[in-house]
Structure formats: structure tokens, C-alpha cells
Amino acid sequence: MKTLSRKDEIISVASHLFNEKGYKAVSMRDIAQAMDIKASSLYNHISGKQEILSEIILKVAEEFTFGMKKVVSENSSAIEKVEKVIEMHIDITVNYSEALAALNNDWMHLDNTDLIAFVKMREDYEENFRSIIKQGIKAGEIKQYHPEVILFSILSTLRTLYLWYQKRGKLDVNILKKDMVSVLIKGIL
Amino acid sequence: MKTLSRKDEIISVASHLFNEKGYKAVSMRDIAQAMDIKASSLYNHISGKQEILSEIILKVAEEFTFGMKKVVSENSSAIEKVEKVIEMHIDITVNYSEALAALNNDWMHLDNTDLIAFVKMREDYEENFRSIIKQGIKAGEIKQYHPEVILFSILSTLRTLYLWYQKRGKLDVNILKKDMVSVLIKGIL
């Protein structure tokens, strides 16, 4: 196991604090204090507060983008693809649960190019998911509900999962996958 | 139609700004500027920034508490109660969509007694919902999934609804209710 670089430590500590109070409510002095150093020392490792935020958010956003790309390229039914997306979400949630707080609540504090990049990734992601659902409806695999309502319903649950995962003490991943797939899929078959 | 008091105007403007950027990212000067007055003038109507936040959040939280109390006291099946809860959520979302942003994302910035009161209301609310679901499972109306997973899945969707309602341009309430009830209920029958 590789040891964390000092920069990675900062990002990890910051993720934890952002998760609790949000980006704007956490100061550089807060982050430094949690590491038992002074705020100015942080600047030996990172260029500023913005860099911390964008590293946290964009890293996870890229995971989602990559995962979705993989699912879309697969040769399988729409329902199977939806299952894969659900499982991907759960895997990312388990590995990055604190970063997901920043991604969900603080993305609007990204600046300029990072903000644009993030919004684009998010829109593309949703559009890909929407396509899978539409395909499934057309193929008769999925009920004829408004695709937007199905998309919204599933995505809301997946995007909020990090909160419940943190609260209900780190549930078993495989059980979680099985239950979530059941509950989210059975309703649309 | 009663005209808004100056205090209510402040709360309305603040809700809008909190909805866009979050409580900590909005300054008293921002709120004042949006009303074309100076920040210090706000203090003729409210005691401070904290009061604005707690008025926004607690008012909606009490709506939820009241609505849930009403549903619980009804003499109807578990599934009917779940339907009522969904419809109540949609009604509140339509009437307070901007306040819901603060309730969901900024509740942790409430202080002392307000924070305690809010967390209690939230826990009670979830516990009531959980009971309805457990009843429904015991009565054979609802599938034998883990109650926590059903609770989480439905509640996530309802709690995030305000975001979609804002984005997809104010959908028709009755259509929304019908679709949401279908999608959320059919999966657990």
C-alpha cells in the first residue's frame, strides 16, 4: 500500500471537513488545524483552496464519466445496463463517500473552467442515462412511464446514497447492491 | 392577498440566494443588495443572519411535521398512507421549493436550540415513515424488502424533488403526483 503524499492528506482531511460543514464554511485554518500545522504551510503542497475543491470533485466526476462510458459501450440489454449503472454508483459511493458531499453540494463553487467542465460531465452523464432508459422503453423492457420521472427517481436515490451509507454505518457492499437493484428496478419492469 | 411584510421579503430574497449558493456563501450585504438597501437596514426587521436561516428552515420543517402527523392519524391502509406522504411532499415542494434547499443543505448551520429542534423533527419524521412501511410489510401490502432500503429509496427521491422541479420548469402538480406515486409505489407492491 502506497503511503499518502502530503497533498493527498490535505485533500483527504478537507474532504472530511467539507462533508461535515460544506466548502464555504471550512477555512484554510480549519484544514490546517485538523492536520496540526499552520494554514500557510498548506501552500507548500497546494496552490490554494480552489485547487482542493476541484481535485476532490473532478476526480470523482471523472470516475462517473469513465464508468458510464464503459456501461454504454457494453453489448447488453437496457435493464442490464441500468443494473450496471446502479452497481457503479454503489462502488463509487463506498470508495468516495465524503467526496460525494462536495460533488453534490459545492460544485457551484468551482470556478471558470472547472465549473464548465463539471457541468458538462454532469449533463453528459444524465443524457447517457436517459438514453439507456428510453432504449429500454422502446424495447419493451421498461414500463411506459415518462423517462424523465424514471431517470429522476433512480438518480436521486443513487446520488443521496452517500448520506445513508455514512449514517447506517458502512453497510455490506454486496447486500447493498442486491437490495438497491431490486428496489430500483422492480418498480419499472 | 396579503402583502408581504418587509421581514417576509427579506426571508424570501434570502431563500432565493441560499438556494443558489448556500447559506455560508451569501452575505448580509448580498441580501441587502438584492433588495436595493444597505446591509445594516436589514437589522430593522430581523435580529441577524441566524434568524433568517431558522425562519426559513423551521417553517418548512413544521409543515412536514404537521403533515406527517395528519397522515399517521388517518384510518387507512399503509399503502394509502405512503401515497398521502408522497402527495404531501410534492405539495410542500411546490410551495417552498427554494426553502427546501436550505433545509437540505444548510440545516447544520442552525445553532443550539434550533439545531436540536430540527434534528428531532427530522428523526421523528423518518421514524413515523418507517413505522408506516413496517406496518405495510407486516400486513402483506408491501414487499418484504428491508424497510430501511424502501424508506431511503422513497425519501431520497422526495427530498431531491425540489431540484428537478426547479430545473424542469414547474411541472403540473397533479401530473407530478400521479407519476411519482406510480413510480415510487409500484416497485414495492
Added chain:
DNA sequence: TAACAAAACTAACGCTTGTTAGTTAGAATT
């Protein structure tokens, strides 16, 4: 052990924050 790099420190900067004090202009009430 001398040299070098990594990572901490102190001190301070200009700016923004929530809030207070004291004042003023206009409207409503007596």
C-alpha cells in the same frame, strides 16, 4: 559532515464578514 530539498514556521497584507451605534427622512397617529 556538508549540502540540499521538503515542509514547517512567523508575520503580515488587503479584503470581507456579521453586527452595532447613532442619525435622518418620511408617513401615520394623536
Added chain:
DNA sequence: AATTCTAACTAACAAGCGTTAGTTTTGTTA
């Protein structure tokens, strides 16, 4: 007409913010 109320204003405060410059400590390598 005199008084009170409402709601705005200017000016300032102490504290906190992100960040920079320059210096010192720490640990590794030659």
C-alpha cells in the same frame, strides 16, 4: 401641529478570510 413609528442611511468595529513573503527547522542524500 406635535409626536411617534417605520425604515432607511453613514460610519465604523473586531474578527475572520485566503494568501504571500521571508525564515527556520527537519530529514535525506552526497
